[in-house]
Amino acid sequence: MITAQIVVSGALMGLVYALVAYGFQLTYATSKSINFGQGELVMLSAFFSLTLLDWGVPYWLMVPGGLLFGVLLGLFVERAAVRLALEQKSEGWILLTIIVGLLGFSAAENIWGRDDRPFPTPISSDALRFFGISITPVEISVAVGVFALMGLIELFKRKTLLGKAFEAVSADREAAELMGISATRAVMLSYGLSGLVAAMAGILVSPITTVGPTMASALILKAFSVAVVAGLDSGFGVVIVGIFLGALESLTSFYIGSGWREAPGLILLILALAARPNGVFGKAGIRKV
Amino acid sequence: MKKIWVVFLMTIMLISPAFGASSIKIAITGPFTGGSAPMGASMRDGAMLAVTEINAAGGVEVNGHKMPFEVIERDDEAKNERGALIGQELASMTDLSGVIGSVNTGVVLAGDKYLQEKGITKIITPAAGSASMTQWSKAGVPELSIFRFAADDGIQSAMVVEDAIKRHFTKVAIFHDSTNYGVSGRDDLMNQIKKQGNKLQVVATEKFNIGDKDMTAQLLRAKAGGAQAILIWGIGPEMAAVSNGMAKIGMKVPLIGGWTLCMSNYIDNAGKNGDGTLMPQTFIEDPITPKAKVFIEAYHKAYHVTRIPSPVSAAQGYDAVYIFAAAVKQAHSTDTHKIKAALEDLQEPVKGVIATWKHPYSKWNPADEQTHEAFRRAQVVMGVIKDGRVEFANDSDKQQFIENASK
Numbered sequence: 001m002i003t004a005q006i007v008v009s010g011a012l013m014g015l016v017y018a019l020v021a022y023g024f025q026l027t028y029a030t031s032k033s034i035n036f037g038q039g040e041l042v043m044l045s046a047f048f049s050l051t052l053l054d055w056g057v058p059y060w061l062m063v064p065g066g067l068l069f070g071v072l073l074g075l076f077v078e079r080a081a082v083r084l085a086l087e088q089k090s091e092g093w094i095l096l097t098i099i100v101g102l103l104g105f106s107a108a109e110n111i112w113g114r115d116d117r118p119f120p121t122p123i124s125s126d127a128l129r130f131f132g133i134s135i136t137p138v139e140i141s142v143a144v145g146v147f148a149l150m151g152l153i154e155l156f157k158r159k160t161l162l163g164k165a166f167e168a169v170s171a172d173r174e175a176a177e178l179m180g181i182s183a184t185r186a187v188m189l190s191y192g193l194s195g196l197v198a199a200m201a202g203i204l205v206s207p208i209t210t211v212g213p214t215m216a217s218a219l220i221l222k223a224f225s226v227a228v229v230a231g232l233d234s235g236f237g238v239v240i241v242g243i244f245l246g247a248l249e250s251l252t253s254f255y256i257g258s259g260w261r262e263a264p265g266l267i268l269l270i271l272a273l274a275a276r277p278n279g280v281f282g283k284a285g286i287r288k289v
Numbered sequence: 290m291k292k293i294w295v296v297f298l299m300t301i302m303l304i305s306p307a308f309g310a311s312s313i314k315i316a317i318t319g320p321f322t323g324g325s326a327p328m329g330a331s332m333r334d335g336a337m338l339a340v341t342e343i344n345a346a347g348g349v350e351v352n353g354h355k356m357p358f359e360v361i362e363r364d365d366e367a368k369n370e371r372g373a374l375i376g377q378e379l380a381s382m383t384d385l386s387g388v389i390g391s392v393n394t395g396v397v398l399a400g401d402k403y404l405q406e407k408g409i410t411k412i413i414t415p416a417a418g419s420a421s422m423t424q425w426s427k428a429g430v431p432e433l434s435i436f437r438f439a440a441d442d443g444i445q446s447a448m449v450v451e452d453a454i455k456r457h458f459t460k461v462a463i464f465h466d467s468t469n470y471g472v473s474g475r476d477d478l479m480n481q482i483k484k485q486g487n488k489l490q491v492v493a494t495e496k497f498n499i500g501d502k503d504m505t506a507q508l509l510r511a512k513a514g515g516a517q518a519i520l521i522w523g524i525g526p527e528m529a530a531v532s533n534g535m536a537k538i539g540m541k542v543p544l545i546g547g548w549t550l551c552m553s554n555y556i557d558n559a560g561k562n563g564d565g566t567l568m569p570q571t572f573i574e575d576p577i578t579p580k581a582k583v584f585i586e587a588y589h590k591a592y593h594v595t596r597i598p599s600p601v602s603a604a605q606g607y608d609a610v611y612i613f614a615a616a617v618k619q620a621h622s623t624d625t626h627k628i629k630a631a632l633e634d635l636q637e638p639v640k641g642v643i644a645t646w647k648h649p650y651s652k653w654n655p656a657d658e659q660t661h662e663a664f665r666r667a668q669v670v671m672g673v674i675k676d677g678r679v680e681f682a683n684d685s686d687k688q689q690f691i692e693n694a695s696k
Binding site (some may be wrong): 002006007009010109116127134181210212215249250251252257 | 322326327328467495496497498501502505506507509510513525526529533536537539540554557558560621
């Protein structure tokens, strides 16, 4: 029973890693670039949402407000840090996204201060018991939110014209452009969606983690491991790897000791990169010569 | 040419403090921003309250005329490297009478050596880590200009263990964060358990990192071991995660730990799950004595709050300034070396908000750092969190505090 409880608690945290990792995948699919400041997007959106709540905006209105803010941030990152670098086929986006992230971090420290603050939520955090396992409604909301958002985005990519354009650019940028699809727009879209995902992650985890400038710094490293282990182009692979990593971390700290908590994630990362460099669920890259 | 020299010399005489300063220059340092800010800012605000009171009365009497305090503030941001820079800057000031402050043990270790080199008097408050003072006894320095005005971790861990035994617990879990503060707290707790007769069996020793939020695995280990209480050493946000995790898995045992459990970022983030948490305190925001009432009201009024972010830090900052002022008066000088000598042998009792301080320090003895520690077990009580405020855990302690203050 204890094992089940540990697996469930860890897996729920793992879902959050998966959601942030999904944000990496979205931008990597279209542009082969990653926002290294994704964690700051999570944090800034969470702070913005908290401010909305402080202004008296009701919770259910705050959610779309926070998500919209995330989209705008994503678009800003694309315009400021990624677009020019991509146009010039340079790797400048690596440094630029880190810099934008650092700016966001300093801005948050100056605007909202460096304290960790509680994030009020109408969802109860009193534990419910299922078959002897305690789960709080807040944790359930994380799971529901993660699956709902990822499901909606995947549906959007498969069923709408815009989504199909997105997929086309992901598959083959040159061919898509020849078909009259604007690759730049698709990249913008992917950064906007990635910002949306970051904001959702921020709103979902804040009631559990509290809101502070460093709230995402530990999260982001694990999300990155999840994205790399799963493969940067595998849609739902991140969910499986995320759940697996979260559960593994909790199991390790219970059975081996809390000092070893971070170890399995790193070992997993090394093993995955050694055995399957494109990720466990990734497709092997075929390059025509 | 001669004239220029005369003017030059006169100017030097006017601006040089050695030829008659008009104020007592002190520095207040601490983290006024960042995760430790509730402690740093409260300490500063408490100290400034005392400075304002003293200056309103004209200042401290030095050689027949009254001199006001002049305060410079330095924010160390709880960063060790900032602490070192500030230490160097203050050590280079020739007219500085003393320094009050520091919240973080790491900052103390980085900065105080510069002050000690120049013999500048410093009163550390509220940093509690044992190493702040033991570094000097270990080095065996013959003279020390650093004093502490805080209940050190040795006293605190003794009280935590004592409290657990008093509540008839036999099995406990120790939780600590992975910082210097957390690890040395764990060692202090282990030592105290041994010292107090091994009455507590430690069923789990669990570590967590700064920023960790999911403590389920650690807590389940404690629960599986049958822990009746969790003894904890860490700072606010992570300890709040422990409290919230306990509520989640339905573990209803008390959390007992270092004084940092009274930080507002613990109380706010743990919410109702924080109720019943116990920790050693040197001051409780409860107007039990006329002096405490005046202090609390003045603080609320001056800083527009209804709750002091860290009452312990505020009260310690306040009393530290009064003790420093008493030393200036006794030394008849603003010279930091003479103030140090006066602090080591303070004749007049100082009426503070925490207690009436009688001869708080004595001549430095490298074999016993208690000579430069003001707090003893009697000046510390257990506090408990009730509805988001820290209150006295035992009524007998409350009576003891009232007595201490009226003595």
